[in-house]
Amino acid sequence: MKLMGISERKQKILHAVVTDYIQTAEPVGSRTISRRYRLDLSAATIRNEMADLEEMGYLSQPHTSAGRIPSQSGYRFYVDNLMDQAELTAQEEDYIRRLFLQLDKMREIDQIIQYTAKILSQLTNYTSLVLGPQFRRSAFKQLRLIPLDDNKALVVLITDTGFIRNNLIDLPQALNQEELGRIISCLNEQLAGLTIEGLTAARLRQLRGTLYNRLDILEQTLNMLEEIRAESESRVYLGGTSNILNQPEFQDLAKVRRLLSLFEEGKRLNFLLETPVEGVNIRIGTENNLREMSECSLVTATYLLHGRPVGAVGVLGPTRMEYARVVAIIEKITSRLNDLLKAL
Amino acid sequence: MKLMGISERKQKILHAVVTDYIQTAEPVGSRTISRRYRLDLSAATIRNEMADLEEMGYLSQPHTSAGRIPSQSGYRFYVDNLMDQAELTAQEEDYIRRLFLQLDKMREIDQIIQYTAKILSQLTNYTSLVLGPQFRRSAFKQLRLIPLDDNKALVVLITDTGFIRNNLIDLPQALNQEELGRIISCLNEQLAGLTIEGLTAARLRQLRGTLYNRLDILEQTLNMLEEIRAESESRVYLGGTSNILNQPEFQDLAKVRRLLSLFEEGKRLNFLLETPVEGVNIRIGTENNLREMSECSLVTATYLLHGRPVGAVGVLGPTRMEYARVVAIIEKITSRLNDLLKAL
DNA sequence: TTTAGCACTCTTGCGGCGAGAGTGCTAATA
DNA sequence: TATTAGCACTCTCGCCGCAAGAGTGCTAAA
Numbered sequence: 035m036k037l038m039g040i041s042e043r044k045q046k047i048l049h050a051v052v053t054d055y056i057q058t059a060e061p062v063g064s065r066t067i068s069r070r071y072r073l074d075l076s077a078a079t080i081r082n083e084m085a086d087l088e089e090m091g092y093l094s095q096p097h098t099s100a101g102r103i104p105s106q107s108g109y110r111f112y113v114d115n116l117m118d119q120a121e122l123t124a125q126e127e128d129y130i131r132r133l134f135l136q137l138d139k140m141r142e143i144d145q146i147i148q149y150t151a152k153i154l155s156q157l158t159n160y161t162s163l164v165l166g167p168q169f170r171r172s173a174f175k176q177l178r179l180i181p182l183d184d185n186k187a188l189v190v191l192i193t194d195t196g197f198i199r200n201n202l203i204d205l206p207q208a209l210n211q212e213e214l215g216r217i218i219s220c221l222n223e224q225l226a227g228l229t230i231e232g233l234t235a236a237r238l239r240q241l242r243g244t245l246y247n248r249l250d251i252l253e254q255t256l257n258m259l260e261e262i263r264a265e266s267e268s269r270v271y272l273g274g275t276s277n278i279l280n281q282p283e284f285q286d287l288a289k290v291r292r293l294l295s296l297f298e299e300g301k302r303l304n305f306l307l308e309t310p311v312e313g314v315n316i317r318i319g320t321e322n323n324l325r326e327m328s329e330c331s332l333v334t335a336t337y338l339l340h341g342r343p344v345g346a347v348g349v350l351g352p353t354r355m356e357y358a359r360v361v362a363i364i365e366k367i368t369s370r371l372n373d374l375l376k377a378l
Numbered sequence: 379m380k381l382m383g384i385s386e387r388k389q390k391i392l393h394a395v396v397t398d399y400i401q402t403a404e405p406v407g408s409r410t411i412s413r414r415y416r417l418d419l420s421a422a423t424i425r426n427e428m429a430d431l432e433e434m435g436y437l438s439q440p441h442t443s444a445g446r447i448p449s450q451s452g453y454r455f456y457v458d459n460l461m462d463q464a465e466l467t468a469q470e471e472d473y474i475r476r477l478f479l480q481l482d483k484m485r486e487i488d489q490i491i492q493y494t495a496k497i498l499s500q501l502t503n504y505t506s507l508v509l510g511p512q513f514r515r516s517a518f519k520q521l522r523l524i525p526l527d528d529n530k531a532l533v534v535l536i537t538d539t540g541f542i543r544n545n546l547i548d549l550p551q552a553l554n555q556e557e558l559g560r561i562i563s564c565l566n567e568q569l570a571g572l573t574i575e576g577l578t579a580a581r582l583r584q585l586r587g588t589l590y591n592r593l594d595i596l597e598q599t600l601n602m603l604e605e606i607r608a609e610s611e612s613r614v615y616l617g618g619t620s621n622i623l624n625q626p627e628f629q630d631l632a633k634v635r636r637l638l639s640l641f642e643e644g645k646r647l648n649f650l651l652e653t654p655v656e657g658v659n660i661r662i663g664t665e666n667n668l669r670e671m672s673e674c675s676l677v678t679a680t681y682l683l684h685g686r687p688v689g690a691v692g693v694l695g696p697t698r699m700e701y702a703r704v705v706a707i708i709e710k711i712t713s714r715l716n717d718l719l720k721a722l
Numbered sequence: 723t724t725t726a727g728c729a730c731t732c733t734t735g736c737g738g739c740g741a742g743a744g745t746g747c748t749a750a751t752a
Numbered sequence: 753t754a755t756t757a758g759c760a761c762t763c764t765c766g767c768c769g770c771a772a773g774a775g776t777g778c779t780a781a782a
Contacts, residue, residue: 063775076725081776099731099775141545141605180524182536190534190544192526200534200544201485261485275619276638279631287623290634294620407744420756425745443744443762725782734773743764751756 040090045116046073047083048092052104052112056354059282061101106319106353109331113316113357120358122366126157134370143167143339143378148271150347150371155274157363160351165307166269167344169197170231177225177255179218181205187214189255191262193230195340196378199262203254220244221255233263270303283329283352296326307346312336314361319353331355335368339375347371384434389460390417391427392436396448396456400698403626405445450663450697453675457660457701464702466710470501478714487511487683487722492615494691494715499618501707504695509651510613511688513541514575521569521599523562525549531558533599535606537574539684540722543606547598564588565599577607614647627673627696640670651690656680658705663697675699679712683719691715 040048050071054062064080067073073080084102087093092108095101104112122130133153140146144166154162172193180188182202190200205214224241238256278284278293296302306322309315314335320328331353336343347368349360384392394415398406408425411417417424428446431437436452439445448456466474477497484490488510498506516537524532526546534544549558568585582600622628622637640646650666653659658679664672675697680687691712693704 061775065775077775078725078727078777079723082724085777095776097732098777100733101775139601141601142609145609176526178524180522180534182520188534188536188542190524190532192532196546198532198544198546200542202540202542257485265486265489273642275642276635279635279638285631287629287631291620291623294623298617298619405744409744421744422746422756422758423754426755429746439745441763442746444764445744723782725780727780728778729776730778731776732774734771736770736772738769739767741765741767743762745760745762747759747761749756749758752754 040087040092040111043073043075044083044087046071047080048087048104048108048111049116051084051087051093051102052108052116055103056356059354061096061103063101066101104354106321109318109353109357113318117358117361120362122362126363129157130366130370134374137374141378143375144269146371146374147345147347148273150367151271151273153273154347154349154364154367155277157367158349158351158356158360159274159277159280160349160355160360161275161277162273162347162349163303163307164271164273164347165304165345166271167195167197167339168269168308169193169195169344170263171229171344172197174225174228174230177218177222179214181214189258191259195344197230199258201254201258203258217252221252230263233259235260270300270307272297278351281352281354283354289329292326293330296324306332307334307348309334309336309346312343314365316357316361329353331357333357333360333364335364337368337375338372339378384431384436384455387417387419388427388431390415391424392431392448392452392455393460395428395431395437395446396452396460399447400700403698405440405447407445410445448698450665453662453697453701457662461702461705464706466706470707473501474710474714478718481718485722487719488613490715490718491689491691492617494711495615495617497617498691498693498708498711499621501711502693502695502700502704503618503621503624504693504699504704505619505621506617506691506693507647507651508615508617508691509648509689510615511539511541511683512613512652513537513539513688514607515573515688516541518569518572518574521562521566523558525558533602535603539688541574543602545598545602547602561596565596574607577603579604614644614651616641622695625696625698627698633673636670637674640668650676651678651692653678653680653690656687658709660701660705673697675701677701677704677708679708681712681719682716683722 047067050067050073051062054066054070064077064084067080068075068077084093088095088102092105092111093102094105096103130153137146137149140149147164147166151162151164154164172195175194176192178190178192180190182188185205187203187205188200189203190198192198224244228237238260242252242256275294275297279290284290284293302324306324314333316331316333318331322330322332329352330350332348332350333355334346334348336346338344347364349364351360391411394411394417395406398410398414408421408428411424412419412421428437432439432446436449436455437446438449440447474497481490481493484493491508491510495506495508498508516539519538520536522534522536524534526532529549531547531549532544533547534542536542565585568588572581582604586596586600619638619641623634628634628637646668650668658677660675660677662675666672666674666676673696674694676692676694677699678690678692680690682688691708693708695704
């Protein structure tokens with residue numbers, strides 16, 4: 035009796051509590067359930083079951099004589115076992131279609147990703163956060179130096195995944211074409227096969243040693259490489275920040291401030307989205323491993339570029355989140371996003 | 379007597395009220411002033427003067443028996459005539475020095491600007507907002523097409539101010555070098571002397587007509603140009619968003635939400651910073667011409683690139699802002715920023 | 723095993739009340 | 753005539769108590 039799993043009836047009641055609480059944000063009592071959900075049980079019976087569920091850790095009580103609210107494990111059980119699949123409404127479908135029309139015109143990948151964040155937040159009414167494509171694993175392909183005039187040249191870096199970065203550098207006066215060519219081809223040789231994240235300080239020092247002559251050009255180029263590596267780490271975009279204020283659990287200014295400050299620290303958000311696992315992922319409360327987010331849930335999904343998952347989009351809300359709806363939306367959006375990126 | 383200007387004594391009292399209210403955020407009463415400020419006047423006298431100042435529109439009363447708070451014109455008068463120059467503390471100077479050390483390493487101008495926003499907000503404890511350099515007025519200099527392999531090429535656009543953008547395009551199979559060269563030099567000819575903002579849809583249509591052959595490449599390049607123009611419009615970065623929550627005037631969630639939503643609409647922030655006038659500029663409350671900002675003040679300053687003002691940094695706070703301190707900080711920061719940009 | 727009934731607990735909203743702060747007015751003062 | 757002291761008045765704010773409402777756990781009956 036003590037160790038038995040969670041009975042069918044308990045599951046139904048848990049389901050009712052979770053969905054009701056998600057909707058109303060009010061602790062839900064036994065009366066409410068027996069009235070609103072067709073379980074054909076009296077309030078008293080439900081009360082007993084709820085007491086059990088509380089003891090099992092799936093529900094909790096804000097205070098003695100209030101209704102129950104789901105605990106973190108309650109949500110977890112709901113998400114894993116009880117949640118039913120949501121359908122998008124016709125309006126939502128339509129809305130997505132219209133917004134993606136805008137997207138079709140964009141070519142710049144970061145721009146697309148940013149706009150996706152906006153769509154996601156508008157559709158869900160939660161805050162969205164997306165991670166720009168991570169080029170850290172991209173392999174170095176080609177380094178080009180394009181003279182513009184007598185004392186300026188453009189250094190262009192290209193990776194196998196189509197990531198391009200460039201920078202202006204100053205050319206020293208006395209430098210002929212051949213020498214320039216030699217430096218570049220030497221650099222190309224040295225860099226061949228490296229990934230962006232492989233451009234460590236140590237590696238760059240090593241290169242500096244190899245190409246000790248013509249230090250001036252080299253210095254500028256290496257600086258550029260270092261910068262690219264540094265930059266490739268934090269590219270988190272947010273959408274609908276103000277939406278968190280719609281949630282009754284964030285009427286408390288202190289909580290809001292903590293979250294907002296967190297949002298400003300791009301670096302700390304990074305790892306939230308670095309899900310190596312493909313597909314939709316749900317992390318509830320403390321599962322996020324972030325103090326500030328212990329009362330938030332995050333639904334993420336990866337998107338693909340050249341067939342590989344290179345980034346993720348996510349929806350951030352209170353643990354009392356409309357999981358079913360959010361999952362449906364995020365699945366739809368990433369699938370459309372992937373189509374779009376395939377065409378790039 | 380009725381039409382006379384504001385007497386010296388009234389100015390002193392107004393000065394006291396404003397500084398005190400800026401510090402405490404509490405309506406300030408006559409007693410407080412006679413005690414805290416060495417005006418050698420009794421509370422009663424000050425009361426009379428304050429009643430006058432209220433009638434003149436410089437002060438107002440939240441309710442009958444409360445102290446006075448400055449009105450918008452009160453702040454305006456203070457800023458124009460009464461405000462004394464603030465000095466930075468040694469710690470602040472030191473802090474700035476340390477943070478700018480970080481900045482010295484950066485080469486990417488947008489990155490520098492963004493980091494400046496962060497410094498500004500940390501130093502002032504208000505929200506900062508900065509406008510990235512506007513390249514709209516930059517003149518077109520050169521368009522390059524660099525073949526990468528058999529079916530990809532890189533289009534590079536360069537302006538006279540050193541702004542660089544590039545894009546990958548697909549090359550059609552049958553296309554020899556000469557023809558490619560011809561297209562590019564033709565485009566260069568047509569674009570010569572144009573500014574970025576001059577790349578209007580009409581102009582692009584016209585180009586499309588001129589170069590009606592080889593439409594495929596052209597199309598992609600023109601799309602790129604259009605995108606650059608569109609993008610060059612909204613580049614506002616925010617720093618220290620959560621700082622507004624520290625202000626007692628923003629304990630009201632509704633107000634916070636309105637501001638946060640505004641922050642998300644980059645486009646609408648744009649014009650706030652498009653100050654054609656060089657130097658420090660203060661706009662108080664409704665002077666910002668933005669409903670959401672009728673209770674906020676904005677202190678802005680332009681920064682220079684190649685000797686021309688191309689963007690602005692700003693500090694956003696409640697009208698009850700520490701104007702003197704903010705002005706001192708913003709002057710310091712832009713001066714250092716300008717030095718930094720000169721070296722780029 | 724389920725359910726009805728009941729006593730008990732805890733939150734929430736509301737009205738009243740007193741303290742505190744500040745004002746405007748009047749009359750006294752320099 | 754300008755300044756100041758004194759005083760009655762007003763308004764906010766926090767606190768207290770109270771009643772209503774919602775929900776529980778327990779007991780006893782079905």
